[in-house]
Amino acid sequence: MEQMEEPTGLTFDKVTTEDGVLVKFNGEVDETADFSTLGDLSGKVAFDLEKIERFNSEGIRRWVTFIRGLDQVSELVLEKCSVPVVAQLNLIRGLKGRVWVKSFYIPYVCVETGEEEVHLLYADDVKDPSDPPMPDAGPGKTLELDDVPERYFSFLRDFTKPS
Numbered sequence: 001m002e003q004m005e006e007p008t009g010l011t012f013d014k015v016t017t018e019d020g021v022l023v024k025f026n027g028e029v030d031e032t033a034d035f036s037t038l039g040d041l042s043g044k045v046a047f048d049l050e051k052i053e054r055f056n057s058e059g060i061r062r063w064v065t066f067i068r069g070l071d072q073v074s075e076l077v078l079e080k081c082s083v084p085v086v087a088q089l090n091l092i093r094g095l096k097g098r099v100w101v102k103s104f105y106i107p108y109v110c111v112e113t114g115e116e117e118v119h120l121l122y123a124d125d126v127k128d129p130s131d132p133p134m135p136d137a138g139p140g141k142t143l144e145l146d147d148v149p150e151r152y153f154s155f156l157r158d159f160t161k162p163s
Contacts, residue, residue, distance in 0.1 A: 010059075012038070020044030020075075026051040029059035035066035042072035050080035050105070055088050064092060067099060077102050078159070083118060089155035101159040106132065107146040116146060123160065129153035 010027040020043050029052060055063065070076065081089065081104035089101070105118040119135040126132055130149050137143040145152065 009033075014038070017046075020046065022046045022048060024048040024051070028053050029055045029063050031056065031058040031062075033059050033062045035062065038066070039069065040072075041070055042074075044075045044077070045070070045073050046077040046079055046102075048079050049082055049085045052082045052085050054084045060088055060092075063088070070098075073098075076100075079103050080120060081105065083107050086152065086155060089159055090151070093158065099159060100161045101155065102161070106152070108135070108137075108143040109146045110137065111142040111144055112140065117143070123156060126153060126156060129156060 010025060010029055010033045012023050012025045015022045015024070021041060023038065023041075023045065025047060067076070076099045078085070078089075078099060078101045081101055083105055086104050101123050103120055103122045106121050107116060107118050109116050121133065129152075132145065132149055132153065134143060
């Protein structure tokens, strides 16, 4: 009999900063995700999504409902979006203008060793999604994006900083 993995759940810490509120998320966004204690967010809000490990279908539904319900938030900035977050942003539509991405992780693979690694990139540094900036791989290493650039960066069309 196959053992089912227990969901690790989603946790978050809310901190007031001089710029507004920062919410750091950690874990999996699944059917157990409860955003009810974050319903009072207002003004400028930033979400640190570096520690989001995965979404399931019910989790993404809950996430989108939560984001759409943040009526008192004037600006929602997504920072340090993990690779699973970027994958979901590439599928979500209808949040354009309300939410923008400041920074995100990009998956790379080393051509010589096959090792995978991720590097943080700021959205402002992506001038041409078909030719993204490459991180310094170090001596004797060549990194390649572990995805199709146009597909991976397609979320930037909908989630760029309002001018």
